[in-house]
Amino acid sequence: MSTELVLLAVLMGAATWPSRGLPMLVPGIDHLPARARAYLELVGPAILATLAAVNVFVVIDAERNPSFHVGIEWLAVSACVGLMVARRGLLVGTVVAALIAALARAAGFA
Amino acid sequence: MTAGVAPDPVGASRRRLVLDGLGIIATAGGFGLVYGLAARGAGFSPIEASAMSVIVFAGAAQFAAVGYVLGGFSWLGVVVLTAFLNARHVLYSAALAPYLAEVPRPIRAVLAHLLTDEAFALSIAHFRRIGRADLWGYWWAAIVTTFIPWNLATLAGVLIGGQIPDPGRFGLDVIFPAAMAGLAVGFVTGRRELVAAISGAVIGVAVGLAWDPAAGIMAGGLLGPLLGLLTPPGRDEHRREASIDLALTLDVPSQDRDPR
Numbered sequence: 494m495s496t497e498l499v500l501l502a503v504l505m506g507a508a509t510w511p512s513r514g515l516p517m518l519v520p521g522i523d524h525l526p527a528r529a530r531a532y533l534e535l536v537g538p539a540i541l542a543t544l545a546a547v548n549v550f551v552v553i554d555a556e557r558n559p560s561f562h563v564g565i566e567w568l569a570v571s572a573c574v575g576l577m578v579a580r581r582g583l584l585v586g587t588v589v590a591a592l593i594a595a596l597a598r599a600a601g602f603a
Numbered sequence: 604m605t606a607g608v609a610p611d612p613v614g615a616s617r618r619r620l621v622l623d624g625l626g627i628i629a630t631a632g633g634f635g636l637v638y639g640l641a642a643r644g645a646g647f648s649p650i651e652a653s654a655m656s657v658i659v660f661a662g663a664a665q666f667a668a669v670g671y672v673l674g675g676f677s678w679l680g681v682v683v684l685t686a687f688l689n690a691r692h693v694l695y696s697a698a699l700a701p702y703l704a705e706v707p708r709p710i711r712a713v714l715a716h717l718l719t720d721e722a723f724a725l726s727i728a729h730f731r732r733i734g735r736a737d738l739w740g741y742w743w744a745a746i747v748t749t750f751i752p753w754n755l756a757t758l759a760g761v762l763i764g765g766q767i768p769d770p771g772r773f774g775l776d777v778i779f780p781a782a783m784a785g786l787a788v789g790f791v792t793g794r795r796e797l798v799a800a801i802s803g804a805v806i807g808v809a810v811g812l813a814w815d816p817a818a819g820i821m822a823g824g825l826l827g828p829l830l831g832l833l834t835p836p837g838r839d840e841h842r843r844e845a846s847i848d849l850a851l852t853l854d855v856p857s858q859d860r861d862p863r
Binding site for chain 2: 499503509513583595
């Protein structure tokens with residue numbers, strides 16, 4: 494059984510860990526100025542919304558060329574957001590989103 | 604008169620974390636299977652495919668690597684692309700860092716390896732609800748909802764082969780963006796968070812279309828909070844910031860910040 498690519502995995506892991514680990518390990522991260530703390534508090538909502546929007550609206554082909562996409566995913570994610578605003582819980586929201594996408598695709602709408 | 608039982612905010616938040624993570628488990632499992640299948644198609648052995656999922660543990664970079672290995676791309680190119688695709692983790696790590704400052708460094712180093720989009724989203728939502736770190740919550744978000752299903756599914760995909768239906772048929776592909784958007788809603792407690800979320804999303808899509816989705820995520824995550832900071836806070840936000848500053852000035856005793 495081939496193990497040649499295990500070394501590539503180690504190199505890829507080594508390229509990934511610094512971005513995951515260094516900010517957590519920097520000394521004095523808990524003594525940041527108030528402005529920096531306020532910035533970091535806003536990273537959560539910004540990056541989660543960005544992840545959702547980019548996943549829904551940007552698709553890439555095999556050569557990683559991006560293109561704009563509007564499909565049933567937009568409606569499904571909006572339904573989840575609406576359910577969260579109505580305090581129905583994330584599990585209900587994600588199940589409803591998956592059902593909308595699955596049913597629309599089964600019916601040939603997407 | 605009977606004494607009332609004090610509510611347990613940590614327990615309640617952990618229960619919510621477990622429920623919130625169920626959809627993520629399904630997504631990690633579904634796409635782990637697809638990754639395993641793709642890796643098998645590209646000629647990866649089960650050991651190689653699993654090594655990627657254990658050591659790299661980053662879906663987008665792993666899928667890209669399968670494509671580039673299949674296309675005969677140089678290893679150096681794959682490693683540079685991996686660093687680029689995973690650069691967004693800098694933001695996750697920085698946002699979690701103030702909560703984890705009391706955790707011993709060797710444990711933080713392990714936590715970092717397990718940091719993914721999903722682990723960040725679930726754990727920071729949990730930390731914000733309880734106002735401090737909770738290692739149990741982080742392990743749950745990172746290992747139980749993501750690492751274990753992703754790795755088991757990778758192994759299943761690479762061993763079972765072509766008998767796996769497309770996860771998109773079951774709508775599993777929308778669970779990830781739906782969960783991210785839903786968790787973002789939970790963060791919006793004022794005008795600044797709303798501006799950060801909306802502007803981050805718009806910038807992310809624009810940069811993603813102009814360049815690359817990974818660059819879009821970085822741009823939205825970096826610039827959204829800046830625009831949020833430039834937004835004048837509402838009256839309630841002023842009061843909340845003042846109370847946070849007061850708590851920090853009073854220097855909460857360290858046992859109250861115990862991350863266990």
